[in-house]
Amino acid sequence: MANVDWFVISHRLCIAQEASRLGWKVFVAAEDTGRRKEIEVDGIVFIDFKFSRSGINPISELKTLLGFRKLYKQIAPDVVHHITLKPVIYGSVMAKLLKINGVVNAISGLGYNFTGDRKSLVQKTMLKLMKFGFKRKKLTVIFQNLEDQSELEKLGVINQLNSIVRIKGSGVDLINFKQFDLPSFERIKILLPIRMLWDKGVKELKEASDILKEKYNGKIQFILAGLADEDNNAGVSASYLNNWQDGNYVIWIGYQKNMIEVYKDSHVVVLPSYREGMPKTLIEACAIGRAIVTTDAIGCKECVDEGINGFKVPVYSINELAIALEKLVSNVDLIKEMGQNSRLKAEKEFDVNNVISMHLNIYKDLYVNRV
Structure with a gap:
């Protein structure tokens, strides 16, 4: 679950593809901006799931939360992987309420509401929801840096029941992104x-x-x-x-x-x-x-x-x-x-193969240890 299709393609598609090739039934839910066909490969099922990335209208946000409920009841997943902050927050809340077996939350930066020492009602609400959603067993949090981890620990979001994994970003395909000669130095x-x-x-x-x-x-x-x-x-x-x-x-x-x-x-x-x-x-x-x-x-x-x-x-x-x-x-x-x-x-x-392997091990551990 992520905000938009292009973010999945650039940051996580390789993980979804490898999981599908290994026998997982993989669903990707995100807003379709016209690139869903690039995700619908190797047996991956794409679901067009729209929501405001930065909206704060209470009615709209409640509809979004209910949208997560409908989606998760429809799929009945064994493991859900939330990417970007709003899916992490709403997805964790609904996964807990629906007793979904395993949750993976990727914290790839804390976003607009956590920069510039912002202290707002929106941030307070986000923190309350995160504390509720994170307070459970079989929830793994992936951090890309120590500071984000320390910040959420200080704010009381990270629970002693959670598993913490540090992965340096989404990695890069060192074959496709090979070293290229520099262009002319004329400019x-x-x-x-x-x-x-x-x-x-x-x-x-x-x-x-x-x-x-x-x-x-x-x-x-x-x-x-x-x-x-x-x-x-x-x-x-x-x-x-x-x-x-x-x-x-x-x-x-x-x-x-x-x-x-x-x-x-x-x-x-x-x-x-x-x-x-x-x-x-x-x-x-x-x-x-x-x-x-x-x-x-x-x-x-x-x-x-x-x-x-x-x-x-x-x-x-x-x-x-x-x-x-x-x-x-x-x-x-x-x-x-x-x-x-x-x-x-x-x-x-930054080798992407290491990133893929670490994610698949997380999925496997959550699935094998399901109740």
Whole structure:
């Protein structure tokens, strides 16, 4: 269970496929944005399940919760795997009420309501529901970093009955995402490969690019690859991105289905995010063999060894971000060296085969030990 089909495809489809090949009957429930056929492979059954990712209307949210009830009564699963925060919250509540045998909750970052020291009624409600849903046996929580785990333990969400597993992100296919030669250095290309959200550091990168423009206009190019997610509370508007891009120094290419080609055409990957679980974009950048500039934020910092495969700057920083980018664009040899080190890091830490194996072991343990 996840928010949307494209997230399943990019982050978890390989796990579902392997589970199906091993004999599990796999259902994937998410909103169909037109890509369900890519999920309906290897016997996987796709269910179009729509709900607001960031809605707070009580009536709408109650309907969503009842939608989970209807779905789980229809399928009667032995194990449910919830991905992204709202499915984790509502799915856990309903799985407990319906006495579903095993629950896997993937915490891939705590999201908008847990960034910027936000303390709202929405967050309080989320925490109450999580505490209720998590208080049960045979519930495994997958964390991508220690900080998210510590935060939920401090908030009292994690229960002593829960099993905790740490997995570094969703991994990367090291065969498809192989190391590619860098493109021509005639113009150095800096790639921001994200959904365009303020929490990803879009404003900070915009202002850093402004600092560098006078000196490097015509020598470097910023490429913004991702959709303007205006349905999200933290979404950057298309008008902001259109005003930023000029078709030369900065270009916004929107959502790209084939990200490998986008990575191949870049020299440096940047992500000035405020907080992540474990950003798949940086894991993929490592696999392709690209130097990285990111923040020392939760999740991001695990993808960069400082001065080895990239640089880390403080969250919200602008001048430091510009300085880090300049260190790279002014040193071609450093771009090459850090790119090579990124690939070595991916091979050591981010192999998707290890991620698949760990997930399947979790499913098996919950199923074998069912009542």
